[in-house]
Amino acid sequence: MQVDEATVRRIARLARIKITEEEAKGLVKELSGILNWVEQLSEVDTSAVEPMTRVVPIELKKREDAVTDGGKAKDILKNAPMTEDGFFVVPKIVE
């Protein structure tokens, strides 16, 4: 699978990562190389195989539907780059 520069830019946009012109060019080669390499999986016949969804066959535990945690607003805001009056401050998103 050969990816082009436009695809790299589209992916970077989806991933919300700023990349420079130069990086985009390098990534075309690197991503194409990796995608070509993983292409060998197409040799494997998986038509009758279920995808693996868990490592050990255990039933997920259930617990009572009750509040077990909370009241930690201070903790949650402690590492925020910007806060005000108990809220996160983020760039304006609605004009």
Place this chain on the structure above:
Amino acid sequence: MTELTKLTLAEARDGLRKKKFSAAELTQAFLEAIAGANPALNAYVLPTPELALAQAKASDKRLKEGKARPLEGLPLGNKDLFCTLDLRTTACSKILDDFRPTYESAVGANLWDAGAVMLGKLNCDEFAMGSSNETSAFGPVISPWRRKGTSDKLVPGGSSGGSSAAVAADLCLAATATDTGGSIRQPAALTGTVGIKPTYGRCSRWGIVAFASSLDQAGPIAKTVQDAAIMLKAMASHDPRDSTSVDTPVPDYETALAEGVKGLRIGVPKEYRVKGMSEEIDKLWSQGIAWLKAAGATIHDISLPHTKYALPAYYIIAPAEASSNLARYDGMRYGLRETGKDLIDTYERTRGAGFGKEVRRRILIGTYVLSAGYYDAYYLKAQKVRSLIKRDFDEAWNTVDVVLTPTTPSPAFAFGEKSGDPIAMYLEDIFTVTVNMAGLPGISVPAGLSSEGTPLGLQLIGKPFDEATLFRAAKAIEDAAGRVTVGERWWEASTKPGTTAPAAKAKKPPAAKKTKGRKK
């Protein structure tokens, strides 16, 4: 005081109980060793001497009162992927900046509740993505090992390179580590230490910075098999906060060691004899087979036909899960923020500046394989291949108890030797990654030295939750091979004997501009 730091975890435990030395003396010896060695090795990114001495003092009190817990007073290193209460946790990435968790990881809490002392946070590859520790935002860790007669800087392996280097250089008794594709076993092999990745679900992942959630698992790196057994017993637990952690009792691995390997069935998979494997590794493998045979085990040829597909499938699944997990680093709630002209621009600048090259590369691969139209062709396909890899092992367990392979395809390499080519670096994990894909336990045990005088390791793979048998088999190899320790302690040359080394300082997080906000 070097003598105290050279003790194994088990020896130190016995010494403390017999009052040969105090926990404070032991801890002080390690703190001095760290201060002397860290400028050369860069193993610790945040030494925590005050916390360590306070914990040691509390341990001495308990020891005196006869209330010692299993790891009372034993100084450990903690990989910087484990969240530590009020102490900077970075995953060795710029994007977490000065993040100070308001909680302790489950594994960390288990260790401190067992009486262990934390010496500091250990360096690793950024978000545990790497096999050489070259991707850390704090700079690489230097292996205490050197090739015979040279002073080239070698890699300590990765991602748990700080853990492996610190244990090998006697800068802690043992260390925490994590393994997503080989990040415990490969660094252990390259530094002459013992590393075990337990069964997926054996240790809680709660409070560990996530990389690929269906593969990540915590485990110890230690000096001996016995030490690793003691460590895993303390680290493992069921934890309701990690729904994948398994509620099954943790056996006493240390007592299991005495059982030996008589009658144990060892499988040797032909598919691991890969092209380009060094002759030395091949010889080492045969030697391992001979040792286990001599100890009373029986040897059986087995086939794991889908082995060659494990690595390419891994490099779909791990980046896909990483791209999802790392979406949380958006500069809004914690960590670095680079303000741009609008919200999207702020996200892009923050993530562009905060993530290193390898992490960006993997997020992009992951984003690509999960993007519209590609999910079935890549992620779903890889998960199906994963089922086949697991099935290979399930069938093998009908005839054998343990599988023996080399840990790595080659001995330790020098800096830069593989960093130019991502796939060459990914091949480091060729023997270890199958174990994560199948969720099985795997241990690397030192088995001798290469012609260059650097350590080589053998890997044992076990049935789910059968770590006890792995420890027994690893012990048989350790008994036959003998422990390997670093000959020349070159990193100590700069500190004169008798003088007190300056207190180790916390490494500053690498420069990254950040928006000053109004903090409450």
